[in-house]
Amino acid sequence: QQRHILTHKQLERDPTGVQGKRGKGEMTDKALLVVSECPPLGLESLKVKDTQLRASSYKRRGLGPHRGRLNIQSGTVDGDIYDGAWCAQYRDKKQWLEVDARRLTRFTGVILQGRNSIWSWDIVHTYKVQFSNDTLVWKPCMNGTEEAIFEGNQDAETPVLALFDTSTVARYIRINPQTWYQNGTKGDICLRAEVLGCALPDPNSIYPWQTEPTESKDKLDFRHHNYKEMRKLMKSVQDECPDITRIYSIGKSYTGLKLYVMEISDNPGKHELGEPEFRYVAGMHGNEVLGRELLLNLMQYICQEYKRGDQRIVHLVKETRIHLLPSMNPDGYEMAFKKGSELAGWSLGRYSYEGIDMNHNFADLNSVMWTAIELETDQSKLINHYFPIPEQYTTEEAFVASETRAVISWMQNIPFVLGANLHGGELVVTYPYDMTRDWAPREHTPTADESFFRWLAVVYASTNQVMSNHDRRPCHNKDFLRYNNIINGADWHNVPGSMNDFSYLHTNCFEVTVELSCDKFPHASELPIEWENNRESLLTYMEQVHRGIKGVVRDKDTGAGIADAVIKVDDIDHHIRSVADGDYWRLLNPGEYRVTATTDGYFPSSRTCQVMYDHYPTICDFRLTKMPKERLKELLMKGGKLPKDLQLRLRQLRMRKGKDGKQ
Numbered sequence: 001q002q003r004h005i006l007t008h009k010q011l012e013r014d015p016t017g018v019q020g021k022r023g024k025g026e027m028t029d030k031a032l033l034v035v036s037e038c039p040p041l042g043l044e045s046l047k048v049k050d051t052q053l054r055a056s057s058y059k060r061r062g063l064g065p066h067r068g069r070l071n072i073q074s075g076t077v078d079g080d081i082y083d084g085a086w087c088a089q090y091r092d093k094k095q096w097l098e099v100d101a102r103r104l105t106r107f108t109g110v111i112l113q114g115r116n117s118i119w120s121w122d123i124v125h126t127y128k129v130q131f132s133n134d135t136l137v138w139k140p141c142m143n144g145t146e147e148a149i150f151e152g153n154q155d156a157e158t159p160v161l162a163l164f165d166t167s168t169v170a171r172y173i174r175i176n177p178q179t180w181y182q183n184g185t186k187g188d189i190c191l192r193a194e195v196l197g198c199a200l201p202d203p204n205s206i207y208p209w210q211t212e213p214t215e216s217k218d219k220l221d222f223r224h225h226n227y228k229e230m231r232k233l234m235k236s237v238q239d240e241c242p243d244i245t246r247i248y249s250i251g252k253s254y255t256g257l258k259l260y261v262m263e264i265s266d267n268p269g270k271h272e273l274g275e276p277e278f279r280y281v282a283g284m285h286g287n288e289v290l291g292r293e294l295l296l297n298l299m300q301y302i303c304q305e306y307k308r309g310d311q312r313i314v315h316l317v318k319e320t321r322i323h324l325l326p327s328m329n330p331d332g333y334e335m336a337f338k339k340g341s342e343l344a345g346w347s348l349g350r351y352s353y354e355g356i357d358m359n360h361n362f363a364d365l366n367s368v369m370w371t372a373i374e375l376e377t378d379q380s381k382l383i384n385h386y387f388p389i390p391e392q393y394t395t396e397e398a399f400v401a402s403e404t405r406a407v408i409s410w411m412q413n414i415p416f417v418l419g420a421n422l423h424g425g426e427l428v429v430t431y432p433y434d435m436t437r438d439w440a441p442r443e444h445t446p447t448a449d450e451s452f453f454r455w456l457a458v459v460y461a462s463t464n465q466v467m468s469n470h471d472r473r474p475c476h477n478k479d480f481l482r483y484n485n486i487i488n489g490a491d492w493h494n495v496p497g498s499m500n501d502f503s504y505l506h507t508n509c510f511e512v513t514v515e516l517s518c519d520k521f522p523h524a525s526e527l528p529i530e531w532e533n534n535r536e537s538l539l540t541y542m543e544q545v546h547r548g549i550k551g552v553v554r555d556k557d558t559g560a561g562i563a564d565a566v567i568k569v570d571d572i573d574h575h576i577r578s579v580a581d582g583d584y585w586r587l588l589n590p591g592e593y594r595v596t597a598t599t600d601g602y603f604p605s606s607r608t609c610q611v612m613y614d615h616y617p618t619i620c621d622f623r624l625t626k627m628p629k630e631r632l633k634e635l636l637m638k639g640g641k642l643p644k645d646l647q648l649r650l651r652q653l654r655m656r657k658g659k660d661g662k663q
Contacts, residue, residue, distance in 0.1 A: 038108045038167075038198040039525040040342055041101060044070040046518055047526075050473060052100040057089035059188065066473075068097050070159060070194035071346050071519070073425075074116045075477035082477035084116030087190040088177075095189050096174040098135075105197040107131065107173050109163040111342050114156030115190035122190035124152040125179040131170035141168065149178060152191070159194075159343050169200065194342055216528040218535075219304075220297045223524050224289065226337050227257055227330050233296055234262055234326075241303035244268060244317055250325070251406025254353040257330040259406055262299045264322040271321065271415065273561075274552065276545045276585050279323040279419040279509075280538075281407070284358045284499070286332020287349035289341075290516045290530055291422025295326040297531050298538055312539070320545060323414070328403055329358060341521040346425075356401040359423075359495060362408070362502035363393045366435045369505060384448070385575045387505045407499070415579040416509035418545040418587065420460070421499055426515035427467050428480040429457040434489030434498035434513075445490035447504060448574035452548075452589050456512050457486035460541045465533040466517070475518035489513065508576040510587055548588035549609045551621040553578045553597050562599055562624060570594040585617070597622035 042048045046069075055065035062083035074084030088095035101107075114123030126149050129141040140147045143165055150162040173195055181187045216222070225233055238245045246268035249258040263269070271277065280298070282291030302322075305313040316322075327333055329352055336349030351357055365387040376382050389408075392398060431453035433445040447453060461467045467485040474480070480487065489495060503511045514537075522530060553565040561582020566575050569586060570593065578584040578597075586595070590611045598604035602624035609620040 038106065038196050039523045040070075040111075041099065041105070041195045041197055042526075043068070043099070043194045044072075044342070044519045045522055045526055046473060046475070048099065052102060053086075054098040054100070055086055055088065056095045059087045059089050063087035063190070065097055068191060068193055070111055070113055070192050070342065072116065072192055073346065073476040074118070076118065080477075082474075085114070085122065085190040085192050087115065087122065087188045091180075091187070091189060093176070093178055096130075096176045097191065097193060098172060098174045099193075099195050100172055101195075101197060101199065102171070103202050104133075104169055104171055104200040106167045106169050106200060107164065107195065107197040108167045109161060109196040110150070110173075110175060111159050111161050111194040111196070112150075112152045112175070113159050113192040113345075114153045115188075116156065116192065116346075120188075120190075121156060121181065121183065122188045123154070123156055123181045124177040124189060124191045125154075125181065126150065127152055127178055127191075128176040129164070130174045130176060131168045132172040132174075133170055135172055138174065139168070139170070142166075152177070157345050157347075159345055161343060163196075173197075214525070214529055216532050218297075218301055218531065220300045220531065222293075222297070222527040222531065224293065224337065224341070224527075225296060227327070227334060230292070230296065230326060231260060234260060234299065237262065237299050237303050241306060244306060245299070245303065250410040252402060253329070253331045254402055255331050257334075259325065259328065259330070259403060261410075262295075262324045262326075264299065264302055264317060264324070265320070266318045271580070273581050274550060274583050275319065275321055276417040276550070277321045277323065277414055278542055278545045279325065279414075279416050280422060280542075281325045281328055281419065281499070282422040283325075283327040283329050283333055284421060285350045285423060285520075286327075286329040286334070286352075287336035287344055287347065288422075288424030288516075288520045289333065289336065290424050290520075290522055290527075291514075292326045292333065293527055294422065294516070294531065294534055294538065295324045297527075297535075299324055301535070316539070316542060320542065322542065323416075325407075325410075328407060336521060341523045344521055346520070352401045352403060354401060356399065356404070358401055358404050359499070360497040361401055361404045362497045362499050363389045363506070364435070364497045365389075365505040366433060366437075366496070366501055370437055384573050385505065386507075386577060389506065408502075411503060411507050411509065416503075416507065417585045418456075418542075419503065419509055419511040420541060421511060421513045423513055423515050424517050424520040426475050426478075426480070427464075427472070427485065427518060428483075428492075428515045429461045429467075429486045430489040430492060430500075430513045430515070431457045431486070432489060432498075432500045432504050432511075434495035434501050436490045436494045439494065439496075442491055442493050444488050446488060448572050449504075449510065449587070450488075452587055453510065453512065454486065455589055456510065456541070456544060458484070459544055460512070460514055460537045461485035463540050464537040504574075508579075508585070543615060544587075545585075546616050548586050548611055548617050549593070549595065549620045550583070550585040550617045551619055553582045553584065553599070553622045553624060555602075556623040556625045562602070565597050565599040565602075565622070565624070568596045568598065570596075595620055597624060599624065602626055 050066035053065040058064045062081040065086050068086030075082040086097050130138040132138045153160055177189045180189050234247055238247055246263040248261055251259050280295055282295050306317055331353040332349040336344040368387055432447050436443040436445050500511045503509045553562045563580050565578040567584050567586055568575050576586055588611050590613050593609050595609050596604055596606040605622050605624055609618050611618050
């Protein structure tokens, strides 16, 4: 199940990125078997707590042993409390980083990385390993009759794996650097690490509450799925629940992999009048894989629970049309997948095959809006929604990924109301705008729907078991606990061309970004507990699509639905529009609102709509009356007889014109 396992063929393809050392670089079948058996202890995922890490010395707090975690990211300034490695205070061969596994563990290997820093280049070239049961007596890792020396890093970011010739059972392990990049005389001993090992059964822990849960009660396929396996799993869900599922493709990646979507609805393949459309998108960055697996879990779970008759799930399926896109960037995922969960590093697979970051690849409509606000003297001419895409963005020459184009077309074809974009590498929910107004590095930049976006972010964060844990430590270089695990995207960092901003300004759909875990590519053994952490959040967030008001805008005379009618809410400077059959959805927090429906050729209509705290929307229908000229045009085109009210109106107009002529 654990797809990070290295075969001899993989080692032949990549002898430099993966190092399994037995003195001169051999790797035995036994060593390969060991790494397949034993997962990482969890330095990267934070399963290993700060109190379990010690060091011989450290330069300052920001370079303490708690920072010696694989893939940890530094802040933008060297010298703060969020630096990118453990760095020893002294430059000698007596320095060490120690990990306390807290129980007897069969240690099988170490993965090493250099220091993450914009300004400094610090890496360990070779190191030794020692084991202990009491921290007093230490036993060296041996290579035959000699103490083993393992090869470390040649650059700061590529993770390098070293497997032990023979696994060793102990409680403590030390990494002891022997050589490092000298940089003249200024080179520091700095490293980030992960340790591989299997915890042995503890005879003293006989009660379940004494150990952290590692499993889920749900019977789902908890493993990493490559493209073929993902497609196979989606097909199995469709076969199991054919009445409520449909698989379709929205396009292809650069290399030709299809972007598959699972639709879940009681009437798949059709938009039903009044039923809102919801979407989850995962894998925009191919190496941020947890969202992909969670969506595959979610489609399995909904299918199973629907068949079981779980009323919450049955109601969700019958009242919502759900779309799940597990992999927006399948090319990037395949690159990361081939390296594996611990060896892909921080960025391999992030970009599309062409090297495009899709998180910055959508049309920048924010600048279009803000430029118009600055230049337009007549405020009544300004628009606040449905901004058109600039022409230069739609040309074939534009540097736009095929995957981005496919998602934009999908957004335009389906009237989505709510969505979320699943990422990894942090634990926080961000909401629009993602782009700062004056290109500042970071600045709070709210939308007109700030209060509702904050509600959406709180819904996910407060129901997520990890985010809502007040004892957790920050992932990398920002403490989001101070913000209750939610933040305005632009207040974190400036992201022009984000999918969330584009969605809000070009369509009716509100969307947030969910950063699901500190570890972008969690080990397969951690997937069951990650599902437990996120299951309630995924379901509760979907249910928010039913908050606010909804209705149908109709022609008062014919009863036909009116498409493209503008729905305005007083005091909120952002409108939405009705869709093909005249139905609309306006996400709103509880309260009383004055709502107006307007469209060309009709008199506008206003009414007061009360949004309650219930888990279903308030119905606010509109019946619009055609303006006389429009009705006359329509009737004459059809060759119909004029109704009496129109005949009377025309007679009055003729008489008025006659009087004007005599004067």
